[in-house]
Amino acid sequence: MKKTVIIILCLFTFMLPPQASAQRKIPILIYHSIDEFHGHGSKELYVTPDNFKKQMLYLRDHNFTLLTFDRWQDIHKVNKPIFITFDDGYKNNLNAFAIFQQLKNEQFTPMGTIFVISDFIGRSNRLSKEDLKKLADSKIISIQSHAATHPDLTKSNQLEYELKESKEKIQNITGKPVIALSYPYGSADDNVINEAKKYYLFGLTTTPEPFYEKGIKDELYLLPRIYVKYSTTLNEFAQIVENVATKTR
Numbered sequence: 001m002k003k004t005v006i007i008i009l010c011l012f013t014f015m016l017p018p019q020a021s022a023q024r025k026i027p028i029l030i031y032h033s034i035d036e037f038h039g040h041g042s043k044e045l046y047v048t049p050d051n052f053k054k055q056m057l058y059l060r061d062h063n064f065t066l067l068t069f070d071r072w073q074d075i076h077k078v079n080k081p082i083f084i085t086f087d088d089g090y091k092n093n094l095n096a097f098a099i100f101q102q103l104k105n106e107q108f109t110p111m112g113t114i115f116v117i118s119d120f121i122g123r124s125n126r127l128s129k130e131d132l133k134k135l136a137d138s139k140i141i142s143i144q145s146h147a148a149t150h151p152d153l154t155k156s157n158q159l160e161y162e163l164k165e166s167k168e169k170i171q172n173i174t175g176k177p178v179i180a181l182s183y184p185y186g187s188a189d190d191n192v193i194n195e196a197k198k199y200y201l202f203g204l205t206t207t208p209e210p211f212y213e214k215g216i217k218d219e220l221y222l223l224p225r226i227y228v229k230y231s232t233t234l235n236e237f238a239q240i241v242e243n244v245a246t247k248t249r
Contacts, residue, residue, distance in 0.1 A: 023212040023213065024075070024076065024081075024212060025210040025211070025212045025243045026075055026081050026082065026083070026210055026211045026212065027082050027083070027210045027211075027226060027240060027241050027243070028082075028083040028085060028204070028210070028211055028223060028224065028225045028226065029082070029083065029084050029085060029225065029226055029227075029228050029240070029241075030085050030086075030087060030206065030225040030226065030227050030228065031047055031052070031084070031085065031086045031087075031096070031228055032045040032046070032086065032087055032088055032090065033045055033046045033047070033090050033092050033093075034046075034047055034048075034049055034052050034086070034090075034092050034093055034095040034096040034099075035048070035049065035090075035092035035095060036048055036049075037230060043230050044227075044229040044230050044231060045229070045230070046230045047228055047229070047230060047232070048230075049095045049096075049099065051232075051234075052095070052096060052099060053099045053102075053103070054234055055228065055234065055237050056099060056100070056103055056110060057103065058234065058237060058238060058241070059082065059110075059241065060103055060107075060108040060110075062080070062238075062241075062242075063079055063080055064079075064080040064081075064082045064241065065078035065079050065080055065081050065082070066082055066083070066084055066109070066110050066111040066112070067081050067082070067083055067111060068083070068111050068112070068113050068142035069083070069113060069142065069144065069179055069180040069201070069202050070142065070177070070179065072201075072202070072220075082241060083113065084110075084111070084112040084113070085112065085113045085114075085115060085182065085204065085225060086112060086113070086114045086115065087115050087146055087182055088115070088116070088117060088120075088126075088146060088150075089114055089115070089116030089117055089120065089121065089126050089127045089132075089146065090125060090126060090127070091124075091125050091126055091127055091128075091131070092125075093114055093127065094127070094131065096112060097112075097135060097138070097140065097141055100112065100140050100141075101140070104140070109140075110140060111140055111141070111142070112140070112141055112142070113141070113142045113143075113144055113180065114127070114135065114141055114142070114143055114144070115144050115145060115146035115180070115181075115182035115204075116132065116143060116144075116145070116146055116170060117146045117147060117148065117149065117150045117166075117184075118145065118147070118148045118165070118166035118169040118170055119148045119149050119166075120149075120150070121169075121173070129173050132170070132173050132174055133173060133174055133175075136173075136174035136175070136176045137174075142176070142180075143170055143173075143174050143176065143178070144170070144178055144179070144180040144181070144182065145163070145166045145167050145170055145178050145180070145181050145182070145200070146166075146181075146182045146184060147162040147163065147166055147181070147183075147184050148161055148162045148163075148165055148166040148169075149162065150184045151184060152184060152185055152187045153183055153184060153187060153188060153192045154187045154188065154189045154191070154192055159191075159192065159195045160195070163181065163195055163196060163198070163199050163200070164198070164199055166178075167181075167199050167200070178200075179200055179201040179202060180200060180201065180202040180203075180204065181196050181199075181200045181202070181203050181204065182203075182204045183203060183204065183205060185206070186204075186205045186206030186207070186225075188203060188205060188221070188222070193218050193221045193222075196221055197218075197221065200221075201220065202220050202221065202223060203218075203220070203221035203222065203223065204223045204225055205222055205223060205224055205225065206224075206225055206227070207222070207224035207225070208224065208225075208226050208227065209224045209226065210224065210226065210243055211223055211224055226240055228240070
């Protein structure tokens with residue numbers, strides 16, 4: 001009898017869909033500049049347009065589904081979900097948008113989320129109001145918040161301004177809901193999270209691992225992200241997104 005029960009349990013486990021028998025791991029990738037590096041700033045925060053295109057082609061050719069945070073509920077409904085995010089709102093993120101447009105076809109709809117620093121909008125190397133409106137209207141790019149002035153929020157005494165005002169300013173520009181916050185420097189504590197919960201549905205850190213449901217408190221305000229860097233090879237990229245490896249150099 002005991003042996004029969006064990007056999008039945010094994011068969012039941014075998015018949016379960018993959019996401020039911022094992023935790024589905026969902027990569028949330030973080031980029032900054034999509035451009036050639038010309039000696040300004042940190043080289044590792046750049047990814048060349050050519051490398052970015054190769055990475056997106058890998059996702060297309062390996063049947064990934066790119067999502068934005070307004071489609072979070074689809075993570076268990078689509079094939080190989082993944083999130084592409086960009087921090088700081090650099091003007092060169094338009095290169096990523098152009099690549100998305102090039103690669104879009106009937107089977108593949110590339111999408112990404114740009115987290116902008118609201119008080120930096122319109123600076124010479126940042127996206128303008130017109131850029132943000134164009135991107136948001138494309139339905140390819142979601143525009144979300146990276147706070148108002150990019151402070152370490154755990155040390156800020158202006159959390160309402162950083163979180164509420166940035167959300168409202170971006171919404172007024174794009175006409176689209178702002179529901180996700182990328183914490184500057186990935187820094188958040190209980191106080192920051194409690195304040196973020198007043199205005200946002202998601203909070204993103206820089207903890208370098210894929211997301212999977214752990215059932216912990218404030219899970220959606222502690223979303224991890226994995227850096228894609230200048231030095232990340234296509235093989236390393238494949239390992240990251242296929243969850244073979246979760247660390248980059």
